[in-house]
Amino acid sequence: MDLSHILNHLGEDRERYFGAVAPPIVQSSIFAFPTVAAMRDGFRDELGHHVYTRGNNPTVAILRKKVAALEGAEDCLMFGSGAAAVSAGAIACVAGGDHVVCVARPYSWTRAVLQDLLGRFGVTTSFVDGTDVANFESALTDRTRLIVLESPNSMTFEQQDLAAVAKLATSRGIRTLCDNSWATPLNQSPIALGIDLVAHSATKYLNGHSDVVAGALCGRHEIIEEIFKGPFMTLGALLAPHDAWLMIRGLRTLSIRMQRIAATSAEVRAFLEAHPKVRKVYAPFASDNPQVALTAQQLRGSSGLLTLELDARDVAAVERFCDGLKRFLMTVSWGGYESLLFPVAAVHPADAPLQPPGALPLNLVRLSIGLEEPAVLIRDLEEALARL
Numbered sequence: 001m002d003l004s005h006i007l008n009h010l011g012e013d014r015e016r017y018f019g020a021v022a023p024p025i026v027q028s029s030i031f032a033f034p035t036v037a038a039m040r041d042g043f044r045d046e047l048g049h050h051v052y053t054r055g056n057n058p059t060v061a062i063l064r065k066k067v068a069a070l071e072g073a074e075d076c077l078m079f080g081s082g083a084a085a086v087s088a089g090a091i092a093c094v095a096g097g098d099h100v101v102c103v104a105r106p107y108s109w110t111r112a113v114l115q116d117l118l119g120r121f122g123v124t125t126s127f128v129d130g131t132d133v134a135n136f137e138s139a140l141t142d143r144t145r146l147i148v149l150e151s152p153n154s155m156t157f158e159q160q161d162l163a164a165v166a167k168l169a170t171s172r173g174i175r176t177l178c179d180n181s182w183a184t185p186l187n188q189s190p191i192a193l194g195i196d197l198v199a200h201s202a203t204k205y206l207n208g209h210s211d212v213v214a215g216a217l218c219g220r221h222e223i224i225e226e227i228f229k230g231p232f233m234t235l236g237a238l239l240a241p242h243d244a245w246l247m248i249r250g251l252r253t254l255s256i257r258m259q260r261i262a263a264t265s266a267e268v269r270a271f272l273e274a275h276p277k278v279r280k281v282y283a284p285f286a287s288d289n290p291q292v293a294l295t296a297q298q299l300r301g302s303s304g305l306l307t308l309e310l311d312a313r314d315v316a317a318v319e320r321f322c323d324g325l326k327r328f329l330m331t332v333s334w335g336g337y338e339s340l341l342f343p344v345a346a347v348h349p350a351d352a353p354l355q356p357p358g359a360l361p362l363n364l365v366r367l368s369i370g371l372e373e374p375a376v377l378i379r380d381l382e383e384a385l386a387r388l
């Protein structure tokens with residue numbers, strides 16, 4: 001993959017816009033045609049023409065080309081959020097009476113679309129421990145149409161053997177959708193392993209600047225066209241041209257951001273693993289991860305999420321630690337230039353679907369490592385751990 005070409009040049013047809021190095025934001029809802037025949041062609045293939053920005057827009061199209069190339073996919077659709085991308089992918093694959101198999105602890109709104117929204121239309125979902133491929137096989141029924149994966153997931157980082165699940169699904173004519181937000185296309189390539197659809201919360205690392213909410217869905221032409229004509233156009237969860245432009249800018253530094261984040265995360269993880277007040281560090285590359293062989297098989301590198309299990313007597317101690325961190329912003333989401341913390345203890349158990357069943361322990365705190373100096377983050381963590 002010619003990464004720097006994809007990030008900096010692919011899809012940018014500069015001769016069409018005065019040689020401008022930064023692409024224009026084509027801030028237009030509609031596109032006009034010179035003749036009836038041209039308009040007819042546009043309607044016949046809306047994905048291949050510019051008709052209406054709910055469908056296709058030239059600035060968004062630049063971004064689609066880049067994200068598709070990063071994932072090694074034939075095509076990509078951009079959405080106004082990662083949740084919209086996952087929802088559109090799932091909705092496109094099922095009808096009333098069908099069955100879905102999903103990993104046990106997906107992103108909360110992925111659970112919500114399968115269980116609550118599609119559940120209202122007669123689609124049933126089985127949630128299974130995805131660390132063992134046999135669990136997918138035993139959950140299949142003759143109405144299973146889709147397997148939803150998230151490898152690793154974004155709190156405790158369980159992984160699925162993507163090649164093995166893809167092989168099982170393909171042999172039964174079942175589609176697979178994998179959320180690849182944690183790894184980014186730089187560190188994991190689900191399509192090369194046989195997965196049909198790859199979803200991203202592009203809000204996270206792909207944009208990387210905590211200023212855009214966006215989603216991506218990548219796959220073969222024929223599935224992407226089916227999703228375009230179906231849920232994409234009907235739900236209307238488009239990415240606005242200006243947000244696409246910001247994302248094109250964010251993507252330019254994806255590779256150096258991820259290198260820096262991986263290096264800092266490794267340092268922070270080593271510090272935390274050795275600290276007596278930290279019972280466990282969850283991360284795919286953690287030294288005690290039972291899935292170490294799978295990590296080596298399908299992940300090329302780390303990103304910057306780490307979840308700590310604190311040796312805390314009570315929730316008040318967890319709060320002292322969290323409130324004491326000065327270099328981490330306390331908030332939802334992750335994947336930006338700035339370091340963040342997300343305490344599980346901040347989620348009230350009644351706030352479903354934010355909290356999945358089999359709730360996570362209250363002494364878990366997730367860190368998203370940003371671009372700060374590693375020593376600064378480590379000193380901050382050291383001081384906050386002393387308050388436990």
Ligand SMILES: *Cc1c(COP(=O)(O)O)cnc(C)c1O
Pocket residue numbers: 081082083084086107109150153154179181182200201202203204213214215333
């Ligand atoms: C944030 C997130 C999503 C949803 O993305 P939005 O852009 O917030 O809609 C989906 N999957 C994972 C793993 C996430 O972390």
